Amino acid sequence: MSAAFEMVDTAAEASDYSSPLPNPDSHHLFGIDFHVVRMADAVEWVMARLQAADRQCQLVFTPNVDHVVKLRDDLAFRQAYERADLVIADGWPIVSASRMLHKTLPARVPGSELVPTVIASGTTDFRPRVFLLGGAAGVGERATQRLLAAHPHLEIVGTDSPPMGFEKSEQESDRIVEKVNQAEPDLLVVGFGAPKQELWLAAHRDRLRAKVAIAAGATIDFMAGEQTRAPGWIQAMRLEWLHRIATNPRRLIGRYAKDAIVFPQLVLKEMWTKK
Numbered sequence: 470m471s472a473a474f475e476m477v478d479t480a481a482e483a484s485d486y487s488s489p490l491p492n493p494d495s496h497h498l499f500g501i502d503f504h505v506v507r508m509a510d511a512v513e514w515v516m517a518r519l520q521a522a523d524r525q526c527q528l529v530f531t532p533n534v535d536h537v538v539k540l541r542d543d544l545a546f547r548q549a550y551e552r553a554d555l556v557i558a559d560g561w562p563i564v565s566a567s568r569m570l571h572k573t574l575p576a577r578v579p580g581s582e583l584v585p586t587v588i589a590s591g592t593t594d595f596r597p598r599v600f601l602l603g604g605a606a607g608v609g610e611r612a613t614q615r616l617l618a619a620h621p622h623l624e625i626v627g628t629d630s631p632p633m634g635f636e637k638s639e640q641e642s643d644r645i646v647e648k649v650n651q652a653e654p655d656l657l658v659v660g661f662g663a664p665k666q667e668l669w670l671a672a673h674r675d676r677l678r679a680k681v682a683i684a685a686g687a688t689i690d691f692m693a694g695e696q697t698r699a700p701g702w703i704q705a706m707r708l709e710w711l712h713r714i715a716t717n718p719r720r721l722i723g724r725y726a727k728d729a730i731v732f733p734q735l736v737l738k739e740m741w742t743k744k
Contacts, residue, residue, distance in 0.1 A: 492555065496572035499537045499735055501550045503558050503567070507576045508586065511557050515587050518681050519597045519655045526657075526674045528553045529683040531580030533560035535724055536663050538731045546664040549671035557583070559686075566736045580685045584658055585692065588620060596620075600627045600652050600679065602645065603660030604689040612693035627652035636665055642673065650678040657682040660689040 493510060495502040506514070511529075518527050530553040532540075540547050550556065557578040558564055567574040591597055599616075601609040609628030616623055629648055635641040649657060657679035659666045666684040674682065690696040 495556070496567060496574065498563070498567060498570065498572055499739065500540055500547055501532065501537075501556060503532075503556050503563070503574055505574060506555075506557055506578060508578050508582065511555065511578050511583055512586050512590055514555060515583070515656075515681055515683075516590055516597075519587075520595055521680065524653075524678050524680055526677045526679050527555070527681050528670050528674055529555045529557070529580075529583075529681060530667055531557050531559040531578070531583065531684065531686065532563070534562050534728045534732050537563065537735060538728050539664055541731070541735065543664060545668060549664065549667040552671045552674065553667075562732060566732075566739070569736065570739050580683060581688045581691050584656075584683055584685050584688045587656065588616065588623060591620070591623065593622075596622055596624060597655040598624045598626045598653065599656045599658065600629075600649055600654035601625065601658050601660075601689050601692075602629050602631075602649065603658075603666070603685075604630055604693065604695070606630045608689055608693045608695055611695070612689050615692060615694060626654050631661075636661075636669055642669070646673055646676050650676075654679045655681065658685050658689060659683065660685050660687060662686060 493504045493506050493514070495504045497503075504511075515529065530536075530550060532550070536546075540550065557580075558567070558574045559577065559579045559581075561577050564574050564577050587597070588599065601612055603609070604612070607630070609630055613625045613628060616625060627648060629645060631641060631645060635645070657677065659670060659682055661669060661684075663684070663686065666686070670677075670682050670684055687696055
């Protein structure tokens with residue numbers, strides 16, 4: 470495996486990556502720190518960082534239940550999370566569990582909504598320069614076309630669709646970093662899927678000339694129209710997971726079944742640990 474994915478000594482390096490902006494309060498749940506934010510808070514934090522003069526890359530991770538389950542047995546994944554600057558709960562089960570555990574997170578903040586909301590928050594005085602990294606070949610370009618149709622003055626400064634297995638090649642990672650840096654985006658949207666996107670960003674953040682990088686999962690696919698979000702009424706009923714299984718059963722049904730078994734066990738473990 471590439472050195473890019475070697476585990477890091479986060480205790481020694483944490484001070485190198487402290488955010489120049491104050492972070493919200495956080496609650497420690499399931500081995501990671503979740504920031505206590507609503508969507509408006511997260512957008513405000515990201516927009517402020519995007520407009521800062523400093524180009525030190527800040528990482529935004531959006532954990533859902535599947536992340537929490539993977540974190541249980543993946544030390545490198547947990548260490549990557551320790552290097553994130555903003556960690557927001559992307560999943561109603563996590564928010565509901567936080568309330569049961571008396572460490573309340575106020576709302577779900579999906580990465581698939583955070584990215585387009587940040588993009589739409591640009592003004593005539595400031596429009597973030599955006600780079601889309603991830604998705605299958607052509608997906609970034611289709612997402613670009615749809616975004617520009619909605620926001621004609623948006624600056625999409627680059628896209629890239631790395632080949633399968635790129636994370637095992639230092640040369641390929643170097644190529645990606647160089648392409649991103651030449652574009653000098655304010656916002657880097659990364660859609661490799663978990664844990665690949667978090668591991669890659671944690672390994673390369675000190676080399677990336679982007680102000681904020683969001684590990685955004687399927688967000689680029691959503692923006693390109695390759696995948697569809699659930700209708701609003703399904704989201705309001707907190708059944709978006711069922712919509713996603715119905716639209717992509719081969720990829721998701723096994724994952725969701727495992728999560729449904731393991732996550733309640735992790736909640737019970739958190740309850741027991743508090744006693």
